Amino acid sequence: xxxxxxxxxxxxxxxxxxxxxxxxxxxxxxxxxxxxxxxxxxxxxxxxxxxxxxxxxxxxxxxxxxxxxxxxxxxxxxxxxxxxxxxxxxxxxxxxxxxxxxxxxxxxxxxxxxxxxxxxxxxxxxxxxxxxxxxxxxxxxxxxxxxxxxxxxxxxxxxxxxxxxxxxxxxxxxxxxxxxxxxxxxxxxxxxxxxxxxxxxxxxxxxxxxxxxxxxxxxxxxxxxxxxxxxxxxxxxxxxxxxxxxxxxxxxxxxxxxxxxxxxxxxxxxxxxxxxxxxxxxxxxxxxxxxxxxxxxxxxxxxxxxxxxxxxxxxxxxxxxxxxxxxxxxxxxxxxxxxxxxxxxxxx
Amino acid sequence: xxxxxxxxxxxxxxxxxxxxxxxxxxxxxxxxxxxxxxxxxxxxxxxxxxxxxxxxxxxxxxxxxxxxxxxxxxxxxxxxxxxxxxxxxxxxxxxxxxxxxxxxxxxxxxxxxxxxxxxxxxxxxxxxxxxxxxxxxxxxxxxxxxxxxxxxxxxxxxxxxxxxxxxxxxxxxxxxxxxxxxxxxxxxxxxxxxxxxxxxxxxxxxxxxxxxxxxxxxxxxxxxxxxxxxxxxxxxxxxxxxxxxxxxxxxxxxxxxxxxxxxxxxx
Numbered sequence: 332x333x334x335x336x337x338x339x340x341x342x343x344x345x346x347x348x349x350x351x352x353x354x355x356x357x358x359x360x361x362x363x364x365x366x367x368x369x370x371x372x373x374x375x376x377x378x379x380x381x382x383x384x385x386x387x388x389x390x391x392x393x394x395x396x397x398x399x400x401x402x403x404x405x406x407x408x409x410x411x412x413x414x415x416x417x418x419x420x421x422x423x424x425x426x427x428x429x430x431x432x433x434x435x436x437x438x439x440x441x442x443x444x445x446x447x448x449x450x451x452x453x454x455x456x457x458x459x460x461x462x463x464x465x466x467x468x469x470x471x472x473x474x475x476x477x478x479x480x481x482x483x484x485x486x487x488x489x490x491x492x493x494x495x496x497x498x499x500x501x502x503x504x505x506x507x508x509x510x511x512x513x514x515x516x517x518x519x520x521x522x523x524x525x526x527x528x529x530x531x532x533x534x535x536x537x538x539x540x541x542x543x544x545x546x547x548x549x550x551x552x553x554x555x556x557x558x559x560x561x562x563x564x565x566x567x568x569x570x571x572x573x574x575x576x577x578x579x580x581x582x583x584x585x586x587x588x589x590x591x592x593x594x595x596x597x598x599x600x601x602x603x604x605x606x607x608x609x610x611x612x613x614x615x616x617x618x619x620x621x622x623x624x625x626x627x628x629x630x631x632x633x634x635x636x637x638x639x640x641x642x643x644x645x646x647x648x649x650x651x652x653x654x655x656x657x658x659x660x661x662x663x664x665x666x667x668x669x670x671x672x673x674x675x676x677x678x679x
Numbered sequence: 680x681x682x683x684x685x686x687x688x689x690x691x692x693x694x695x696x697x698x699x700x701x702x703x704x705x706x707x708x709x710x711x712x713x714x715x716x717x718x719x720x721x722x723x724x725x726x727x728x729x730x731x732x733x734x735x736x737x738x739x740x741x742x743x744x745x746x747x748x749x750x751x752x753x754x755x756x757x758x759x760x761x762x763x764x765x766x767x768x769x770x771x772x773x774x775x776x777x778x779x780x781x782x783x784x785x786x787x788x789x790x791x792x793x794x795x796x797x798x799x800x801x802x803x804x805x806x807x808x809x810x811x812x813x814x815x816x817x818x819x820x821x822x823x824x825x826x827x828x829x830x831x832x833x834x835x836x837x838x839x840x841x842x843x844x845x846x847x848x849x850x851x852x853x854x855x856x857x858x859x860x861x862x863x864x865x866x867x868x869x870x871x872x873x874x875x876x877x878x879x880x881x882x883x884x885x886x887x888x889x890x891x892x893x894x895x896x897x898x899x900x901x902x903x904x905x906x907x908x909x910x911x912x913x914x915x916x917x918x919x920x921x922x923x924x925x926x927x928x929x930x931x932x933x934x935x936x937x938x939x940x941x942x943x944x945x946x
Binding site: 376379380448450453454455456457458459460461463464467468469475476477480503504505506508509512584585586587588 | 814815816817818819820821822823825826829830834836837838839840867868869870871921922923924925926
């Protein structure tokens with residue numbers, strides 16, 4: 332992985348004959364994605380898309396670019412706002428071009444390099460190809476890939492940016508998707524109070540109530556919200572009552588396997604205090620309501636995760652008032668202000 | 680050690696970026712260095728009939744169908760010669776869409792493959808759809824095919840992935856008439872792999888030479904999509920096939936039985 336930039340550099344010196352002198356030259360300046368010591372293995376294969384400064388910058392421009400949508404107004408960032416861990420603040424369901432309302436709550440974009448599948452039902456399995464879904468979806472961005480490439484090719488600034496970011500310098504779908512991935516791969520949130528506590532950095536300690544919350548969390552939540560990503564990356568049904576208006580069957584949509592009914596990707600809980608509303612349809616506005624739901628609101632919708640079955644044959648996770656209070660105190664330690672305010676990811 | 684690394688990098692670069700200068704080999708008896716082209720002509724039919732849009736075809740279970748769209752993805756075309764050597768067409772160019780609407784008057788769709796090593800080829804193999812390795816490469820492995828597939832409607836917009844085959848039209852059964860028929864079978868990430876490969880022996884040897892461009896006439900019997908190794912009835916839900924974990928592998932296996940080489944031309 333580290334050898335790639337060297338390889339490319341040597342290539343650049345050697346391959347004088349296949350490149351006619353262009354205005355902008357591709358001189359890759361490699362950048363490193365963080366791999367915090369408390370994180371699991373990275374899932375994204377950097378060998379196929381080595382990160383460079385110019386590639387990352389181009390990806391950022393594209394993420395904030397309205398031209399990626401049919402009406403010129405809906406950029407990725409429209410639904411993914413940095414201050415809210417790149418979610419669509421204030422919207423339980425996202426809306427896109429022409430005011431169309433989508434079916435699901437926008438997910439945070441953070442630590443994508445460590446994720447093995449994307450979207451609430453896992454309908455994307457490779458980060459590079461995920462953007463094709465919002466771009467071509469009629470209710471989100473309503474565009475076609477070739478149309479975007481036409482628009483970007485007509486823009487001399489983008490021409491130059493692609494020249495700087497990629498060896499072949501082409502304004503192409505392949506390079507656009509690679510750049511978007513480079514931007515998203517770099518978006519690592521790993522500097523919350525909790526992180527500093529577990530990595531024993533800066534003498535950070537947790538208060539008694541935060542520690543009690545962590546303790547309860549480890550007993551009652553980590554079977555699904557596992558590892559320091561706070562998700563085991565599986566699809567599960569946590570007993571939410573089915574909303575008949577949407578009848579969102581979740582993972583079932585993909586393989587039409589009855590065992591998958593109402594299963595959704597276990598969400599990471601990083602920055603959860605700022606990424607509300609909660610659940611795949613954004614039905615809960617606060618963390619208090621989420622915990623009340625786990626305690627007393629889960630229903631037997633036919634396929635609930637067996638881990639949630641209680642001795643009295645009801646589904647849920649019993650939580651007393653102090654456990655709820657301390658869990659929320661703990662969840663707030665997962666807020667990473669360095670990430671939420673990181674200028675590298677900001678529009679301006 | 681460092682030096683070794685540099686040397687390696689240098690050599691690899693030199694190999695990759697050597698300016699194209701065809702070292703022409705004019706020794707006519709020796710095939711080494713010679714290259715040629717082969718055209719695969721895909722010819723869709725239904726049983727013994729030519730395939731024609733809008734024509735109603737009968738299948739088993741007293742069901743029938745007619746189509747307005749008929750497309751599929753072919754990839755990883757490779758040829759094997761009489762000595763057992765395999766020539767794999769360069770991976771990044773080795774993916775094609777066979778679209779009946781692109782057919783000539785005879786309903787044939789051509790895929791022309793250039794720069795094949797000259798040899799006496801005895802069989803061809805190819806896959807229908809996109810294999811797991813190519814998909815796992817992300818944007819890097821898809822290249823310009825992304826735009827082509829997207830423009831041709833061969834990608835889903837609700838999930839990221841390819842439709843390996845796209846049949847759109849209507850069907851009728853003993854109880855239903857002209858209901859929508861949509862078979863959009865594909866793989867689902869690594870969770871469901873519906874890529875299949877087929878190997879077809881040539882009835883006579885295909886001679887690829889500098890000065891010979893053989894044509895291989897491949898018949899695709901669309902009836903096999905529904906009446907292949909397994910019978911798939913519209914009445915049982917095979918009128919709408921997308922990513923279903925049970926239905927799609929059956930369609931994938933059926934499609935794998937639909938190809939045959941009818942004849943080859945060595946000119």
